[in-house]
Amino acid sequence: MFDRSRRNLLSRRRTPALQRMPWVVDEDTFVDRCTRCSKCIDACETQIIVKGDGGFPTVDFTRGECTFCTRCADACPEALFHPTSEQPWGLKAQISQNCLAHHKIECRSCGDMCEVQAIRFKLQAGGVALPELDLDACTGCGACLSVCPASAITMVTKELEEK
Ligand code: SF4
Ligand code: SF4
Ligand code: SF4
Structure with a gap:
């Protein structure tokens, strides 16, 4: 069903x-x-x-x-945008298991690109540092997505993250 x-x-x-x-x-x-x-x-x-x-x-x-x-x-000449004083969108980055760090390959490209430092790296005993995303800090700008060599980052709506 x-x-x-x-x-x-x-x-x-x-x-x-x-x-x-x-x-x-x-x-x-x-x-x-x-x-x-x-x-x-x-x-x-x-x-x-x-x-x-x-x-x-x-x-x-x-x-x-x-x-x-x-x-x-x-x-835009049409009435298609909310006032830009409001929150731009509910988008957030999401990091999948394809992340190189999950496969013991050192990489911090996404963190280097994140202006608001929403991606921090946490050292693992005996492994490489894993990225951790601070959803409150993430603005959904997408700067981290294109630099990821493993295509491990997607941009998703907040509703999805909350499920
Ligand atoms: S850029 Fe991609 S592969 Fe590198 S740490 Fe970030 S999510 Fe992982
Ligand atoms: S979407 Fe922007 S703010 Fe969010 S983690 Fe990526 S670079 Fe940082
Ligand atoms: S950078 Fe963002 S806010 Fe600026 S024109 Fe492009 S989509 Fe719009």
Whole structure:
């Protein structure tokens, strides 16, 4: 029988390919009102906004990080962004078991990139230091994702983390 709780979990997961820009309104409203004019894409200072499914703009963290510069929101002619004084989004980084440190290979690339020091390394007896994520400190900027040599980092919504 189909596992409803699993379906709910999967449907709530937001993969990077579907991730909208910070401060964006709910998905239904966004898809309804976005004219796909690409003004946010042109405005993004780190060029992480790309045309996704159906030509709708999405954030691709494999291209870099969000600096929360607000240019996408400022450039949008439609009422599609919440005020940028509010929390940008509920995104958080998530580190999987693919992390090299879990396989006894020294790596601290993600921690080096994290401006707010949300990733700290804890020494293990007889092993290499493992990354530990401070979810309260993580802003969901995505700076750690593209530098991970093991593709062990994904960006997920807070709801998923809380499950
Ligand atoms: S806030 Fe700035 S860096 Fe982030 S997606 Fe918008 S334009 Fe790009
Ligand atoms: S960059 Fe990737 S492999 Fe390296 S410590 Fe961080 S999660 Fe692990
Ligand atoms: S998403 Fe940004 S704030 Fe969060 S751990 Fe990665 S680099 Fe740090």
